[in-house]
Amino acid sequence: MASLNTTLFQPYSFFLLGIPGLEHIHIWIGFPFFVVYLIAFLGNISILSVIQNQSSLHQPVFYFLAVLSSIDLGLSTSTIPKMFGIFWFNLSIFEGCLIQMFFIHLCTGMESTVLVAMAYDRYVAICNPLRYTLVLSNKVVFVIISVILLRPLPFVTPFVLLILRLPFCGHQIIPHTYCEHMGIARLSCASIRVNIIYGLCTISIFVFDIIAIIISYIQILGAVFRLPSLDAQLKALSTCGSHVCVMLVFYTPAFFSFMTHRFGRNIPSYIHILLANFYVVIPPALNPVIYGVRTKQVRKQVLNIFSKKKI
Numbered sequence: 001m002a003s004l005n006t007t008l009f010q011p012y013s014f015f016l017l018g019i020p021g022l023e024h025i026h027i028w029i030g031f032p033f034f035v036v037y038l039i040a041f042l043g044n045i046s047i048l049s050v051i052q053n054q055s056s057l058h059q060p061v062f063y064f065l066a067v068l069s070s071i072d073l074g075l076s077t078s079t080i081p082k083m084f085g086i087f088w089f090n091l092s093i094f095e096g097c098l099i100q101m102f103f104i105h106l107c108t109g110m111e112s113t114v115l116v117a118m119a120y121d122r123y124v125a126i127c128n129p130l131r132y133t134l135v136l137s138n139k140v141v142f143v144i145i146s147v148i149l150l151r152p153l154p155f156v157t158p159f160v161l162l163i164l165r166l167p168f169c170g171h172q173i174i175p176h177t178y179c180e181h182m183g184i185a186r187l188s189c190a191s192i193r194v195n196i197i198y199g200l201c202t203i204s205i206f207v208f209d210i211i212a213i214i215i216s217y218i219q220i221l222g223a224v225f226r227l228p229s230l231d232a233q234l235k236a237l238s239t240c241g242s243h244v245c246v247m248l249v250f251y252t253p254a255f256f257s258f259m260t261h262r263f264g265r266n267i268p269s270y271i272h273i274l275l276a277n278f279y280v281v282i283p284p285a286l287n288p289v290i291y292g293v294r295t296k297q298v299r300k301q302v303l304n305i306f307s308k309k310k311i
Contacts, residue, residue, distance in 0.1 A: 011172045013093050013097065014094055014172050014187075015172050015173045016086055016092050016094050016176060016177060016179070017092060019277075020175045020270055021268060021269060022270050026086065026087040026088075027087060030083070030088045033080060033084070034084065036080070037080040037081075039288075039289065040073070040076040040080075040285040040288070044070075046292075047066070048066055048070065050301045051066045051298075054301045056297065057298070060121055061118070061121050062297075062298075063145065064114055064117050064121060064141075065118075068111065068114050068115075068118070068246070071114065072111070075108070075111070078104060078107065079281070082178060083178070083277075097179040098163060098164075098179070101159065101163070101180055104180060105156045105181065105202075106156045108152075108279075108280075109151070111250060112209045112250070113152065114148045115243075115246065115250060116209050116212050117145075117148055119213040119216040119247075120144075121136065122217075122220060122239065122243055124136055126220050126224065126236050127223045155205060159181045162181075162194060162195050163181070163184050163185060166185065166188040167189055167190050168188055169189035171188070175269060176273055177277055178276075178277075178280065180276070181195065181199060203258070206254070213247060220236075220240060223236075224237055242295050245286075246283075246286075253282055257276050257279045
C-alpha cells in the first residue's frame, strides 16, 4: 500500500512524449538533432583543448570561454542523448527526470552568469585597457569563475524541493522532449501557484543579467566612439562581436520560448516544444562555431592544429 501511495503522489519515473503532433516524423527529426549534438560536442571539446594546450590563450577572456564551453557540453549532454532515445527508440520512460531538470536549469543559470562575466571582461579591456591585467588578475578570475559555478545553485535547488512537495495522483506523462520545472509541475493535482511565482522570480534574474550586459555595452560604445580613428573604433568593436553573437544565440530563443509559453495559447504545442528545444540545443552548437570563426586567436590555433595533422 505504501508503494502504491508513493507511485500516486511522487512517481519514480515520468514519460516523455517527444514533440506532440509530430510523432510520425520523430525518426527524421532525430537526424538534425544528432548533427547539432555532434557539432556541439566536437566544437566545445576543440575549444577546451585549444585553450588548455596553447599558453598564448591563457587570458581571462579565454578562461571564461572555456567555462562557457564546459557549460554547453553539460547542457547538451544532459538533454540531447535522451531525445535520441525518444525519437529513434521510443524510450519514453525516464527515471532521472528531476536530475535532468536540475542540471538544465543549473546550466542555463551558469550560462547567463558567464555571459555577464564576459561582458565585464570586454568592458575592462576597452574602457580600462591599461589596468586590464591588474583588474582581472588570476585571483579575481578565479573568484568570478567560482561565482559563475555557484551562483545558480541556491536558485535552482528550490525547483527540486517545490516538485517533491507536489502530489501527482498518477499523472506521469509529459508532452515534451526533456524535463523542466513547469512541465513537471503542471502534472500535479494540487495548486502550483508557488511554483509559478518562484519560476517568475528566477526569470527576473535573467532580466538583471541582461540589464548588466546592456549597461556594460553602453559604457563600451561610449569608450569606442571616443577613439580618435575609425580603424581603432572598428578594431575595438570587432573584439566584442563574438560575445554579442553568443548573447543573441542564448537569449533570443529563450525570449521567444518564454513569450510563446506565456502568451501563445493559440500556437500549436509542437511550436512551443520546438522553441524550447532550440533554447537548449542551438547555443551549445553555435557558440564554438562563433568563437572559432570570429576570434582570431582561436581560429589561428585551430587551423594550426589541423595543418600539423595533415603534415
